[in-house]
Amino acid sequence: MSQSQQVRVAVVQAAPVLFDREGTLERVASWTARAAQAGARIVLFPEAFIPAYPRGLGFGFIVGSRTEAGRRLWQRYNEQSVEIPGPAIEHLGSIARQHGVFLAIGVIERDRLTRGTLYCTLLYFGPDGALLAKHRKLKPTGSERLIWGEGDGSTLSTVETPFGRLGGLICWENYMPLARTAMYAKGVDIYLAPTADNRDTWQATVRHIASEGRCFVLGCNQFVTRDMYPEEVLREEALPADAPRIMSRGGSVIVSPFGEVLAGPLWDEEGLLTADLDLGMLTRARLDFDPCGHYARPDVFRLEVDERERPVAAFRIQG
Incomplete structure (x- = not known):
């Protein structure tokens, strides 16, 4: 990899049209066009961008x-989610193809067979519009467990690009040391961390990952206000009376392999962050620390990752 080789990346901090898949796809098209006009070759959207991260909603769950x-x-949320394959996937692919970018975006994926389980999923599209990979969140956090299923090891995905390997984890999966190690062992160069965490402490997390993994990290969150929630959604279940006006204040950021902030963090507004990544920095950063290379001790520590898909039933034809 040439030391002069660079790639411009973009992180989109925006809100979807909450609980509206088609409206949100139009927002994806608009923001991707802006990123491409700014010269970006890799564009990242937040966790659960289609159709929404349902912050503040309980979906009527009581123990x-x-x-x-x-x-x-929840039926409305389910019906506005994304099936793979499906029209929304074709639409996202056409957006990536139109602008010639690698597009990564968080969606709520509906199980195509049962239509009764949703997954928090990160999708990767190539500049030809092809769906290259997906990653299902391994462990939904807190009340997310009530509305999303768990992914398995079969979607611990990376994507080869002319700019190195793309890969990453969703939100608090990034607090899972073994999950991070699995991604480092796959040789991730540009680590994607779409999230719904808008705390100041999240900044320490993404900077640590960059330093630990010796990779670029793109952290991406939504900016959402209370008045963006559709009235018909709030008729089903009101937000708590003390819900703040700003429901998610963002905090999107781009970090170097040395843990240095290259762009952001962006707070309290929608916006587009861009940075030119000096890909030679990856090699320079790994001179003294390569987490799954010379700084590993496989004679002492060993991680086993099961990447088999885990279907609920396996059917065999009797011969």
Whole structure:
């Protein structure tokens, strides 16, 4: 990799049209066009951008019971989610192809077979519009466990590009040391960390990952206000009375392999962060620390990762 080789990347800090898949796809098209006009070759959107990260909503869950209003709200959420393959995937692919970019975006994926399980998923599209890979969140956090299923090791994905390997984890998966190690062992160069965490402490997390993994890190979050929630959604389940006006204040950021902030963090507004990544920095950073190379001790520590898909049933034809 030439020391002079560079790539411009973009992180989109924006809100979807909450609970509206088609409206959000139009927002994706608009923001991707802006990123491409700014010269970006890699564009990242936040976690659960389509159709929404449902911050503040409980979907009627109480230990031991569920409400009818909560079930109806979850039905709406389910119906606005993304199936693979499907029209939304074709639309996203056409956006990537139109602008010639590697596009990564967080979606809520609906199980195509049962239509009754949702996954928090990160999709990767190539500049030819092809869906290159997906990653399903391994462990939804807190109340997310009530509305999203768990992914398995079969989607611990990386994508080869002319600029190195893309890969990453979603939100608090990045607190899982073994999951991070698995991604480092796959040789990730540009680590994607779409999130819903808008705390100041998240900045320390992404800077640590960059330093630990000796990779560039793109952290990406939404900026969402209370008045963006559709009235019909709030009729099903109101936000808490003390919900703040700004529901998610962002904090998107781009970090170098030395843990230095290259762009951001961006707070309290929508916006586009861009940075020119000096890819030679990857090699220079690994001179003294390569987490799965000369700084590993496989004679002492060993990680085993099961990447098999885990279907609920395996059917065999009797011969």
